[in-house]
Amino acid sequence: MNIDWASVGSVFGVSLLVTVGLVGLFALGTVGLAKQGSAVLTSAAYACFALCAAAVAYGIYLIVG
């Protein structure tokens, strides 16, 4: 029996880190927009969303490729 523990571990690590990172970014963006504060806050929120959009684009690239 040859279980590839390295790929099990990497799937685990990547899923956890990317999920938490992405959801965190999106949450920061959402909360930033909801607060309706300064222009800085709003642009920071949009920057968060832009990063999330880039992640989605990378996801589509992975699916297609």
Next chain:
Amino acid sequence: MEHVTLLLAVVIATALVFDFTNGFHDTANAMATTISTGALNPKIAVAMSAALNLVGAFLSVEVAKTISGGIVNEDGIRTQVIFAALVGAILWNLVTWLLGLPSSSSHALFGGLIGAAVMSAGTSAVNGDIVITKVLLPAVAAPVVAGLAALVAARLTFRIGRRTDDAATAKGYRAGQIASAALVSLAHGTNDAQKTMGVITLALVTGGVLAPGSNPPVWVIVCSGLAIALGTYIGGWRIIRTMGTGLTDLRPQQGFAAQTSAAISILASSHLGFSLSTTQVCSGAVMGAGLGRKGGVVRWSTATRMAVAWCLTLPAAALVAAGAEFVTGQGTWGIVLVAVVLVAASASIWLAARRRPVTAESVTASPMTSEPAPAPAPVPGAQPARRDEDTGLGATLAGPAPAPPQSAAA
């Protein structure tokens, strides 16, 4: 297509039926939480998922080299073995749909292939080690991986938003949830529609219509894409209800965390060489996200029934497929008999489902734990009056147990 025999035509039709059941069985994976948190109207959600599944089917030209990933020795496999495997997989998908239990369509197909191959060529046709590394281990790992990620992510959303009004952020989370659900749908179309294309192509190769190693013909790609999209659009509302409201209660940020965790786990696993089942990833993510809120609960009775269904998927599909393979091996009458039994069993499962229907309108109305008000009989007089037994069917897993021996005996 000049030498398409009766058997081959039956296999192709059966493969498309499997593709269809795969679609409606797995709509829940992408759309259950999107529907239950109110991010999308149920009908729009399934329509979007269907469209993305269809797109996904055309996206990738890289066909799965083997339909079973090395579990079954596919060299010299006979066409009727594929047919028997599909029969086992379809029946298991329908039974679990009737019970509203999400279970892996791929595992059902693997189980069917294993059962049919063992009956046809003996145990040497199956690679036991790969069964463990490709089926058992992922089944345990998937909910843990996606569940933990969703749990941590859901906690994080509550922590980041603790000084913000929930209503102000709900819209944002719903939009995010739709985006991750779209990714799951797209990935599903690429993976699972390709699986059916692989099955049909293998059948065409074994039937001598295509040369070994051929790419699937365009009509195969189109049919597979349409079958899975149609199945997705019809919507397995029973399973959507279980996943969306039966397992736990989700708020928009939890739904977003669950769906994102599912999308990322699926993509990460399929690109890092350790494939996880979409269904198991999504169920795990929903449970994890449910636990990610203070006071959040998971209905472990539903989760346990689901886990039991996962354990039974492979052996049950294998048993039915082995029986079907035994009967089809008897000659043309056997193939016809199995086809008739498949149609009859599917029809009776569908009739049983209509007694207590779950529709787009009622999918979010009531969680699994509180039984819905008696539904109006859809077709008066179409079934025998056995109304009192309905609840037993929905409430226990013992229901489907007699099914495999029955079909095996047939």
